[in-house]
Amino acid sequence: MKRSLIAVALAFIAATLAAQSQIITTVDPEQAAKVMKIAIPFPELTPPASSANAAPVASEVIHAPFYSVLTRDIAASGVFAIAPIPPNVPASTNLAKQIGADFALKMTVWTERNAQTNADDIVVEARLFDTTGGQPFGKRYRGVVASLSLMAHSLTTDIVRAIYGKPGIFLSRIAFASDRTGNWEIWLMDWDGQNQRQITQHGALSILPSWAPDNERMVYTSFARGTSDMYIVNRRGGGRIRVPTNLALNTSATFSPVGNDIAFVGSVNGNPDIYLIKDDGTNVRRLTTSATIESTPEWSPNGRQISFTSGRSGTPQIYVMDAEGTNVRRISFEGEWNDDAAWSPDGEQLAYTSRVNGRFQIRIMNLVNGQSRIIAGEGSNEQPAWSPDGRWIAFQSNRSGKWQLYRMRIDGNDIQQLTSSGENKEPDWSKKIE
Amino acid sequence: MNNAVKGFLAGVTAIALVMTPACRSKNTKVKDEQVHVQPDTAPTVTIPPHDTAERVQPSEDFVKPSAEPTVTADVLPSNTEELNRYLQDKGLIRDAFFVYADATLSSDAQAALTTSASWLKSNSKYNLLVEGHCDERGTEQYNLALGDKRAQQAKDYLVASGVDASRIRTVSYGEERPFDPGHDEGAWKQNRRAHLVLVGK
Incomplete structure (x- = not known):
């Protein structure tokens, strides 16, 4: 014994x-x-x-x-x-x-x-x-x-x-899209890539999840009805509602960090623009009016500004406007294709996808001094998402030959692969630390 | 074209599947407790099972009366897939192809749509879905918007050619549903298109 x-x-x-x-x-x-x-x-x-x-x-x-x-x-x-x-x-x-x-x-x-x-x-x-x-x-x-x-x-x-003095981010979660069941569906995992679980069961293309500021709900786009529609679901997969907009696209939807508005891309007669809608499906407002493509809205952390992508200069570039649609200014000038802007939690930096030498890379722009830096990696690297403490970025890369999710420090170090089953993309990190 | 039809059917099935009663959703947040403890008097925090352990079924879909176009599966002819393949093979319905990062209709694209419009005008019992597609060299979110513009350009041309606008619906798949999974210009060329799919009436 x-x-x-x-x-x-x-x-x-x-x-x-x-x-x-x-x-x-x-x-x-x-x-x-x-x-x-x-x-x-x-x-x-x-x-x-x-x-x-x-x-x-x-x-x-x-x-x-x-x-x-x-x-x-x-x-x-x-x-x-x-x-x-x-x-x-x-x-x-x-x-x-x-x-x-x-x-x-x-x-x-x-x-x-x-x-x-x-x-x-x-x-x-x-x-x-x-x-x-x-x-x-x-x-x-x-x-x-x-x-x-x-x-x-x-x-x-x-x-x-x-x-x-400040809590760790170890209870935060990352929402993403995965095709491992044969269809793209919305999935969720812990911050370290563990406990990957399926949230939606549409059996149809379902993509681009984005967290509400309360860490309880996500908004996303699904083609379950043959059209592309906006849906809200809670983090356990329940309480699902469709948010009818009477517009086409309904993509890139994202909750305001301060109110109950959702910014999204809507389209009338083939003219994609940035719109707002309340999360109960009322009060649709159009924020951009150009005849070119506008896409990919993202709120600043204080809810006062919205970044977006526009083709108005001839190539997709990042712009920022006030949340009322006024005071539009261009942010990105390097690279002939920029998209997927995401604000750091302190509102001082924008991470976005930027094509460099024919490949997409994560670029981080300091909004205070206008300087930007590339975090270069193998393959294409897209769709950056900040951790709620601003120290990490989750992103998708096809460096392995398939799209998978990775996590790295904002200086590009400590890269860790988070997914490996099927293909996985479009990470969004929960907003609150706990 | 098969994908689109399957998409409709899957959509209808999915909606049927979620018409199940809603279940409760328990909060699994861990409660905060005091920090300093003495031996054997430590506060205890109960950690509930992981989210997966109590996943609830999706509740009923939110359906609001609206002017949105609805397409029901039961009016689709059972041979729609075959009909689409036949018309594409015969060149009676032709897709419009685009250059990189652009939604402008080339003369080739216009010729393809002119051909398609004449068949559609003489076969008014079919409605049309125009799918906008992009190659993989852009970003997903922008390409969804670009695909919408491509689909609408094709629709506008068909309408200008005499097809009733109420017969045509558009959807953008961006770069999500490539026709050719390859990673070269040959594949990309195939994937930049407005794809015309008959959907019955």
């Missing part, structure tokens, strides 16, 4: 070290000076004696869905760097001091019978120790096995908030 326990313990340590050696800790350059070291040993698996109905949980149950998710979040946080740890030392102030870390995260995980559901819940108790003996953070999380990754994201979001 004792020998087998030791073997199990050794297996934990090996797994822990293996997991940690794979973690590449990366930080924003601007954050680098402030990054704090944190030790995160694998959770202890002995239930507290005081807990009734508690039982131990097997390490493999929590390793991938909880511990790996948690350490990846922390490594990507830009706030913490994960410190290498000696084997078999419990997390404590002493451990942090011993290895020169700023913090040590002690976690204990066990299962507990839930009298209501008659199933075993997982309980995670987390305590953060600093080097002075203080405990700046502590909390318990409870959930079913299927919600382990959500528990990990909740914990990392809380820890970053406790130490950094």
Whole structure:
């Protein structure tokens, strides 16, 4: 019995070290000076004696869905760097001091019978120790096995908030379109590409999802009726409504960050323009009136301006107007095809798709000084979407030969592929951090 | 052309499928709690199952009386697909092709549409769907708008040639439904078009 326990313990340590050696800790350059070291040993698996109905949980149950998710979040946080740890030392102030870390995260995980559901819940108790003996953070999380990754994201979001002052973005989600079922449908995934789930079931071309500011609803375009129509659906796939506009296209729809307006591309007699409509389908207003193509509206974060793409100069270029349709000015001058503009959460930058040397690349324009830079990558790279904290951009690339979604820091580093099943495109990152 | 017909049928089926009762939708937000804890008195936060565990069925489609054109599947002749293939093969109905990033009708495109208009005028029991398509070299969102302009240009020409405007509906697929999946000029040329599809009446 004792020998087998030791073997199990050794297996934990090996797994822990293996997991940690794979973690590449990366930080924003601007954050680098402030990054704090944190030790995160694998959770202890002995239930507290005081807990009734508690039982131990097997390490493999929590390793991938909880511990790996948690350490990846922390490594990507830009706030913490994960410190290498000696084997078999419990997390404590002493451990942090011993290895020169700023913090040590002690976690204990066990299962507990839930009298209501008659199933075993997982309980995670987390305590953060600093080097002075203080405990700046502590909390318990409870959930079913299927919600382990959500528990990990909740914990990392809380820890970053406790130490950094602002929460992490680990509970944010990315909506996108995928053809993996044979039809393009709207899908959703966690910020790290996990838990990909289908939201719409039209069985017909359904594309261009865009989040409402409350993170609850999405607006998108579907050809389910043979025409292209605007739909709103909640993030669980329910509450679906069609928003009738009496216009053609109904594409590139996007919620106002401040009211209940939706900006979209509507068309009358083959003249696509930017329109607004209330989310209950009333009060259609036309914002642009040129005879050329206008497309791809996107609200500034304060809701006062709308960027869009127009062919009025002869090629598709990015423009910005006030939300009433006035004060139009051209933003992009480089490249003969620019589209897909997206505002950074602070409203100071526009990321957009820009053709450079025959290939599309992500360009980031500083609206304050008018300077722009290309984030070059292999293949075509399109449809940038900012993370709610403005540190990451999700985009689509065909660098693998198929359209897939990727995530990178805004300096172009730490590129991670998020999808691989079927083809996937048109990412939109949820707007609120939590 | 097959895609368009399938699209209609799939659309009608999809609408039928969603005519199911709405279910409840529970909020799964994690509640915030206090931060500092003492041993054994730690606050407990209950994390509900993941969204997927309680996915609800889409509720009833929002259908509002409006002037939107509606096409029902039951009036489509069962042989519409074959009829479209036959007319295209015989050159009686011809698609209009475009140059890159442009919606202007070339003389070739006008000739194709003139041919199509004469058949349509003498076969008034059919309605027409004009699909606007683009090649993959643009961006998706702008190309959806460009496809709308292409489809409308073709429709306008057919109407000017004497086809009743009420018989023609347009839709843009942008670059979403390429005819040729290739990545060269040969494929792109095939994919920049206004595609004419008979849809019955």
